[in-house]
Amino acid sequence: MREKMMVMLDARKEEMIEIRRHLHAHPELSYQEEETAAYIANFYQGKEVTLETNVGGNGVVVTIAGGKAGEILALRADFDALPIEEETGLSFASKNKGTMHACGHDAHTAYLMVLADCLIELKAEIPGIIKIVHQHAEEAPPGGAKYILESGILDDVDHIVGIHVMPEYPVGTVAYRSGAAMAGGTQFKIIIKGIGGHASTPHKANDAIVAGSYFVTVLQTVISRRLDLFEVGVVTVGSFEGRGSFNTIKDTVTIEGDIRYMKQATFDSLNKEVMHLVKGLEEMFAVQTTMTLEEGCPPVTNDPELTSSVVDYLKNGLDDYLNEVVEAPMQAANEDFSYYSQKIPSCFFFVGCRSQREKDYYTNHHPKFDIDEEAIMVAAKAVGDVVCGYFALD
Structure with missing residues (x-):
């Protein structure tokens, strides 16, 4: 079956690229991906699958029933875009202003659509079930993964696999990490309320900017003096809003920031320390404080046993479509695949998308971000090898 699948994928390379370019030219933001979801669903119309739309929102889930009973493997790809004005100059650049x-x-979507179609043609040889998860809203918390899980459609899944293209690696490289792989993240917002006044009479006021500045400074000690040396975490202040006039003592400032961590217990510890500092401002500066949290994604934690097996399956592609399979460092970025990893033994790995001829590249989320389209075929064949290995198909 593996040989058949690889030949089928090779024959549909241009189709993958065509799909990718169509989607690239017509991006839609998280939770607004109606046309993209319809495009994906239309691709599967009339095929021998169970097609379910509007799953957890705009999600599309396709169930491929194999020739006999067996385990259920899910494959996931996300399809939302970002609120970024594209600057690539590509002939198929975004037609939707401010979205890219x-x-x-x-x-991700292009490779999985074509791979899924090949698996549909070969399904008689599959001893189990494959669920194709086209997921919406990965980019906006809490993320579409949470809502797809809550729908119950994946309750019977034994394992789930996903990938992400990464320009840090050249085409032909696949990177994996067992255990804690990507960080969880939570946003915080703190409002500090003092007493406004004139710069000429500071004793009649209570300067919220002074209190806020002290908080930003002392916050740096949370990582250096409160976090266990062997834990991983970071606390960042990304916004300090206290604008006023030059001779006015500000009565209110708003501080917003980000907490990132690799383990939930680490977040619990960091959050406790940040709250202690916030409450301490009230006593030290006689101000009033309000702190709110907007929970993002938890950490992505790859199942060690499944990940070990996936690495073995991927090595079948060496000296073919892959040059190397390497261990990746932990990533500080958030990824809502984490919700799947909390409930289902999972493996999320990275597919290099930088041209082998180039050393410089634009990172994900940059307005000039682009991929070497050879990476689409690498992704399709890599996940195809995972499917063949998982179901012990030669």
Whole structure:
């Protein structure tokens, strides 16, 4: 079956690229991907599958029943875009102003659509079930994965696999990490309320900017003096809003930031320390504080046993479509695949998308981000090898 599948994929390379370019030219933001979802669903119309749309929102789930009973494997690709004005100059650049596929989700969707179609043709040889998960809203918290899980459609899944294209690696490289792989993230917002006044009479006021500045400074000690040396975490202040006039003592400032961590217990510890500092401002500066949290994605944690097997399956592609399979460092970026990894033994790995001829590249989320389209075929064959290995198909 593996040989048949690889031949079928090779024959449909241009189709993958065509799909990717269509999606790239017509991006839609998270939770607004109606046309993209319809395009994906239309691709599967009339095929021998169970097609379910509007799953958890705009999600599309396709069930491929194999020739006999067996385990259920899910394959996931996301399809939302970002609120970024594209600057690539590509002939198929975004037609939707202020919206861009700047993270590679167009490539994810293209490879999985064609791979799924090949698996549909070969399904009689598959001893189990494959669920194709086309997921919406990965880019906007809490993320489409959470809602797809809550729909119950994946309750019977034994394992789930996903990929992400990464320009840090050249085409032909696949990178994996067992265990904690990508960070969880939570946003915080703190409002500090003092007493406004005139710069000429500071004793009659209570300067919220002073209190806020102290908080930003002392916050740096949370990582250096409160976090276990062997834990991984970071706390960042990304916004300090206290604009006023030069001779006015500000009565209110708003501080917003980000907490990132590799384990939930680490977040619990960091959050506790940040809250202690916030409450300490009230006592030290006689101000009032309000702190709110917007929970993002939890950490992506790859199942060690499944990941070990996936690495073995991927090595079948060496000296063929792959040059190397390497271990990746932990990634500080958030990814809502984490919700799947909390409930289902999972493996999420990275597919290099930088041209082998280039050393410089634009990162994901950059307005000039692009991929070497050879990476689409690499992704299709890599996940195809995972499917063949998982179901012990030669």
